[in-house]
Amino acid sequence: MLPNVCIALFLALTLAAQAAQPSTPSPIAAPLRDLPWGQLNFLHTTDSHGWHAGHLQEPSYSADWGDYISFSQRLHEKADRTEVDLLLVDTGDRVDGNGLYDASEPKGRFTSEIFKEQDIDIICSGNHELYKKKTSDREYLETVPNFSGNYLASNIDIFDPESGDRVPLAQRYKKFTTKNQGIRILAFGFLFDFKLNANNTIVQPVSQTIQEKWFQEAIRDKEVDLFLVTGHVPLRSSEFDLIYKAIRGQQWDTPIQFFGGHTHIRDFSKYDAKAYALESGRYMETIGFMSISGLRRGGRASSKLISGEVDLSTINASPTFSRRYIDNNVFSFHHHTSLNATNFATEHGRNVSSLIASARKALRLDKQFGCAPADLWTNRAPYPSDDSIFSWVQEMVLPDMLNDTDHPDTPKLVLMNTGALRFDIFKGPFTLDTAYSVSPFAGGFRQIKNVPFSIAKQLLRILNQEVSQLQQVPEQPLRAKEPVSLGQIETLVAHTESASNGRHSDSHQVPLAADDSKASPLTPGYTTSDDAGNDGDDTLHSKIKFYRVPNCIESRINFPRSSNSLNPENKVDDPETVDLLYGDFIENFVLLALRFLGTDYSTGDTDAYADGQDFTDILTKWVNEKWAGEC
Numbered sequence: 001m002l003p004n005v006c007i008a009l010f011l012a013l014t015l016a017a018q019a020a021q022p023s024t025p026s027p028i029a030a031p032l033r034d035l036p037w038g039q040l041n042f043l044h045t046t047d048s049h050g051w052h053a054g055h056l057q058e059p060s061y062s063a064d065w066g067d068y069i070s071f072s073q074r075l076h077e078k079a080d081r082t083e084v085d086l087l088l089v090d091t092g093d094r095v096d097g098n099g100l101y102d103a104s105e106p107k108g109r110f111t112s113e114i115f116k117e118q119d120i121d122i123i124c125s126g127n128h129e130l131y132k133k134k135t136s137d138r139e140y141l142e143t144v145p146n147f148s149g150n151y152l153a154s155n156i157d158i159f160d161p162e163s164g165d166r167v168p169l170a171q172r173y174k175k176f177t178t179k180n181q182g183i184r185i186l187a188f189g190f191l192f193d194f195k196l197n198a199n200n201t202i203v204q205p206v207s208q209t210i211q212e213k214w215f216q217e218a219i220r221d222k223e224v225d226l227f228l229v230t231g232h233v234p235l236r237s238s239e240f241d242l243i244y245k246a247i248r249g250q251q252w253d254t255p256i257q258f259f260g261g262h263t264h265i266r267d268f269s270k271y272d273a274k275a276y277a278l279e280s281g282r283y284m285e286t287i288g289f290m291s292i293s294g295l296r297r298g299g300r301a302s303s304k305l306i307s308g309e310v311d312l313s314t315i316n317a318s319p320t321f322s323r324r325y326i327d328n329n330v331f332s333f334h335h336h337t338s339l340n341a342t343n344f345a346t347e348h349g350r351n352v353s354s355l356i357a358s359a360r361k362a363l364r365l366d367k368q369f370g371c372a373p374a375d376l377w378t379n380r381a382p383y384p385s386d387d388s389i390f391s392w393v394q395e396m397v398l399p400d401m402l403n404d405t406d407h408p409d410t411p412k413l414v415l416m417n418t419g420a421l422r423f424d425i426f427k428g429p430f431t432l433d434t435a436y437s438v439s440p441f442a443g444g445f446r447q448i449k450n451v452p453f454s455i456a457k458q459l460l461r462i463l464n465q466e467v468s469q470l471q472q473v474p475e476q477p478l479r480a481k482e483p484v485s486l487g488q489i490e491t492l493v494a495h496t497e498s499a500s501n502g503r504h505s506d507s508h509q510v511p512l513a514a515d516d517s518k519a520s521p522l523t524p525g526y527t528t529s530d531d532a533g534n535d536g537d538d539t540l541h542s543k544i545k546f547y548r549v550p551n552c553i554e555s556r557i558n559f560p561r562s563s564n565s566l567n568p569e570n571k572v573d574d575p576e577t578v579d580l581l582y583g584d585f586i587e588n589f590v591l592l593a594l595r596f597l598g599t600d601y602s603t604g605d606t607d608a609y610a611d612g613q614d615f616t617d618i619l620t621k622w623v624n625e626k627w628a629g630e631c
């Protein structure tokens with residue numbers, strides 16, 4: 001038996017009434033856990049990385065930013081009816097990673113217009129907002145004013161592009177009182193100790209920021225009912241730990257709620273009985289819901305009985321904290337709002353969905369390059385294997401596309417970081433959108449010619465194991481730093497049967513019974529385990545197996561065939577020298593590894609391969625040639 005589970009019955013989701021992007025599959029009926037409403041409630045998004053159109057091939061995450069706007073408006077209506085509060089939080093990395101963001105010139109031309117339509121109460125910057133000057137300037141000139149008063153930058157400064165003056169990217173903190181309950185909140189917005197930002201921004205290490213006068217004064221404010229620490233910071237990090245200890249050093253008893261991000265996982269962490277932290281996944285797969293009850297209100301203990309649901313009269317009792325990870329689809333949204341396809345969407349939400357649809361159209365994101373014959377997984381298949389996207393790139397794409405005719409006889413050894421491939425490929429249309437979600441980072445290959453093979457063949461092992469600096473590389477390209485994390489690793493990408501078949505026929509959509517899962521098997525998806533147990537996900541899913549992949553893969557191209565080619569142990573002979581190719585992002589690591597091996601190669605020995613052609617272009621060319629045709 002599954003406690004606390006409400007069986008959501010099948011609702012007829014007609015195509016016409018759906019607000020999500022037109023080509024998305026309908027969400028699948030599934031057993032759901034209700035939202036644990038409280039006195040103060042939050043919706044949290046993080047690491048959306050441009051996925052504001054939702055996932056067009058995955059029903060579980062098919063709601064778009066417009067649907068999220070409708071959802072939050074409906075929950076606000078409910079909060080107002082029951083006189084509780086609802087706040088929206090976003091903790092950064094809104095940019096990079098999806099065609100809706102990356103395909104425009106300049107990048108983000110459409111997404112910042114779309115994003116600002118949501119009414120977010122506390123918003124902060126991620127590291128991706130700061131890699132390039134253009135991006136952080138846009139953040140400073142557009143996003144900060146668009147979320148005026150709500151954008152917090154506790155430890156980021158920027159050189160104003162007009163005056164050249166060093167100024168805070170946004171205000172350091174904010175104090176406000178909630179609308180319905182009168183809860184006094186003091187909020188911060190942090191970024192982890194990020195170092196690879198462009199030189200027009202300055203990220204102050206958290207250890208320094210917490211010594212600043214303004215911060216020390218803020219945490220001594222006794223007229224505060226809740227500290228709200230938002231940050232593009234992992235929950236189990238030294239940065240949040242320092243902030244937690246600094247606040248607790250001054251206020252041993254005041255409740256603290258943290259919202260974090262960056263590691264792309266669902267996570268909930270207990271720091272103490274009155275301090276908790278929530279992280280809400282990635283790529284618009286998850287809307288985090290958080291509630292706190294039993295908070296003081298403007299110095300008074302709360303005494304209001306909310307709609308008979310939440311008894312807040314227990315003075316002196318420790319506040320209670322509850323979390324829920326909502327799968328981002330309209331089936332979940334309808335359920336949690338007790339509304340349906342007819343009455344759920346708001347006018348504002350619908351408008352934003354159409355705005356997204358027209359942006360996608362203008363960017364031609366549905367332009368098809370070919371048809372993927374099967375699913376290829378980043379982490380849901382072992383590497384190496386036929387289902388692994390990395391094996392596919394290594395065995396097919398790189399050998400076919402990097403076999404330059406300039407040097408037809410030269411063997412090549414190609415090193416590529418797995419983090420450059422960001423997402424799975426689903427059986428079915430391979431579109432411009434697919435290309436950007438799989439390979440969003442502009443970047444091509446560089447080469448060093450005529451490297452002794454005895455040296456080159458050792459690089460993969462070093463890059464994957466021994467260059468300790470690799471561990472300090474940003475989450476951007478080195479996958480091992482990314483979603484791989486303690487205990488949560490099985491909660492990665494969900495993908496349902498229907499993703500490959502397009503829209504589900506109604507005959508598949510029968511009511512599900514939680515205790516009868518054999519009759520209607522659960523769809524695969526997040527099955528999160530966190531500090532509060534295993535009941536965090538709103539949707540009951542079957543577990544997905546998750547496989548760790550190495551930092552880098554190696555492709556050997558045009559190696560001399562062995563005379564003894566029937567022996568699988570000895571298919572090729574060792575060449576004397578190879579042209580060493582590598583993704584340009586990892587150049588420093590490759591050079592470091594080469595030095596580690598006792599050579600003295602430097603940047604002067606390197607040059608762009610194939611005029612630095614983008615890997616995204618290489619990928620789409622391959623698909624165009626090898627997977628041509630309609631699905």
Ligand SMILES: *[C@@H]1O[C@H](CO)[C@@H](O)[C@H](O)[C@H]1NC(C)=O
Binds near residue numbers: 141142143145146147
């Ligand atoms: C958002 O920022 C842009 C650029 O400064 C401005 O044109 C626009 O009016 C702003 N919109 C809102 C809603 O603040």
Ligand SMILES: *[C@@H]1O[C@H](CO)[C@@H](O)[C@H](O)[C@H]1NC(C)=O
Binds near residue numbers: 159199200
């Ligand atoms: C940032 O670097 C560029 C060149 O890389 C340089 O021209 C510029 O002066 C630097 N800006 C600052 C604020 O240091």
Ligand SMILES: *[C@@H]1O[C@H](CO)[C@@H](O)[C@H](O)[C@H]1NC(C)=O
Binds near residue numbers: 012339340341342343
């Ligand atoms: C949605 O709910 C309303 C009110 O209960 C009802 O009139 C309408 O028929 C429902 N629509 C669907 C599609 O179930």
Ligand SMILES: *[C@@H]1O[C@H](CO)[C@@H](O)[C@H](O)[C@H]1NC(C)=O
Binds near residue numbers: 347348351
């Ligand atoms: C939705 O769009 C229509 C047509 O552009 C406009 O008239 C209306 O004011 C918009 N409504 C909202 C709530 O944004």
Ligand SMILES: *[C@@H]1O[C@H](CO)[C@@H](O)[C@H](O)[C@H]1NC(C)=O
Binds near residue numbers: 399408409558
């Ligand atoms: C690469 O090019 C060489 C020379 O043209 C050719 O012999 C070889 O078969 C090619 N390899 C691949 C994998 O296309």
